[in-house]
Amino acid sequence: MQRSMGILGTRWKPIxxxxxxxxxxxxxxxxxxxxxxxxxxxxSSLKELEEDGIILREEFKELPPRVEYALTEKGKxxxxxxxxxxxxxxxxxxxxxxxxx
Amino acid sequence: MQRSMGILGTRWKPIxxxxxxxxxxxxxxxxxxxxxxxxxxxxSSLKELEEDGIILREEFKELPPRVEYALTEKGKxxxxxxxxxxxxxxxxxxxxxxxxx
DNA sequence: TAAAGTAGTTACCTTTGCGTAACTATCAAA
DNA sequence: TTTGATAGTTACGCAAAGGTAACTACTTTA
Numbered sequence: 001m002q003r004s005m006g007i008l009g010t011r012w013k014p015i016x017x018x019x020x021x022x023x024x025x026x027x028x029x030x031x032x033x034x035x036x037x038x039x040x041x042x043x044s045s046l047k048e049l050e051e052d053g054i055i056l057r058e059e060f061k062e063l064p065p066r067v068e069y070a071l072t073e074k075g076k077x078x079x080x081x082x083x084x085x086x087x088x089x090x091x092x093x094x095x096x097x098x099x100x101x
Numbered sequence: 102m103q104r105s106m107g108i109l110g111t112r113w114k115p116i117x118x119x120x121x122x123x124x125x126x127x128x129x130x131x132x133x134x135x136x137x138x139x140x141x142x143x144x145s146s147l148k149e150l151e152e153d154g155i156i157l158r159e160e161f162k163e164l165p166p167r168v169e170y171a172l173t174e175k176g177k178x179x180x181x182x183x184x185x186x187x188x189x190x191x192x193x194x195x196x197x198x199x200x201x202x
Numbered sequence: 203t204a205a206a207g208t209a210g211t212t213a214c215c216t217t218t219g220c221g222t223a224a225c226t227a228t229c230a231a232a
Numbered sequence: 233t234t235t236g237a238t239a240g241t242t243a244c245g246c247a248a249a250g251g252t253a254a255c256t257a258c259t260t261t262a
Contacts, residue, residue, distance in 0.1 A: 001115070001116055001119055001186065001187050001190050002116065002136070002137070003190055003194040003195075004186055004187075004189060004190035004194065005112045005113070005115055005116055006112065008186075009110065009111055009112035009113075009115070010110055010111075011106045011107060011110035012106070012110075014102070014106055014110065015102050015103065015106055018102055035103070036103070074193055077189055077192070077193075078189060080185065081182060081185045081186055081189065084181065084182045084185070085102070085105055085109075085182055086102050086105075088105060088178055088179060088182065089102050089104055089105035091178070092175055092178075093104040093105065094104075
């Protein structure tokens with residue numbers, strides 16, 4: 001547990017992983033999809049998650065440049081956990097959907 | 102998700118919650134059960150988790166003093182998530198148990 | 203020649219997380 | 233009167249996390 005938390009125990013990394021649960025995404029897409037994250041934190045988090053073997057960075061030699069991020073197997077193993085966490089969040093913190101009448 | 106991570110996105114809080122998954126515990130017990138945590142971080146984390154409605158602090162008017170910490174309903178809802186995380190940790194980072202021959 | 207698009211980087215700064223060590227309060231027991 | 237046990241608190245400081253804004257590099261398109 002201690003080791004995991006050394007890797008995941010930040011405000012943004014779980015959100016990045018959650019965002020990649022069902023898609024690859026480019027840097028700019030992640031920046032747009034994740035509200036309020038700064039490009040700087042996104043850059044450094046992606047770098048660290050890659051070092052820790054949780055995401056994969058694929059660079060296409062095109063112009064303009066294209067880089068895609070995706071979860072590795074180790075990262076994919078976190079998907080159910082992140083989804084449960086999102087559900088917990090909704091249950092306790094989000095606006096309930098409009099009541100049916 | 103953002104809200105949850107504002108609450109849980111630290112190195113120690115998930116570990117504290119995980120430690121309380123199957124027991125109440127006193128301050129000193131938590132300090133002993135969780136390796137390497139400092140009393141200071143334990144104090145402040147417990148205080149914040151209580152403010153966020155995840156744990157309950159019960160103070161007994163005895164001498165020497167006794168204080169017990171336990172998960173609330175909202176906190177208990179996190180147990181399966183923390184257990185999965187612990188499992189993920191074991192799978193990818195812990196020593197595998199001795200191989201059978 | 204200038205703008206536009208992509209994927210960052212860099213400099214600078216503030217806040218938070220975390221650590222260590224010493225100290226507090228209370229009462230009972232030695 | 234000193235020790236022991238419990239549950240902290242306080243002072244001090246470092247490092248990591250995070251934010252903002254401006255800047256870079258490359259090539260195509262206008």
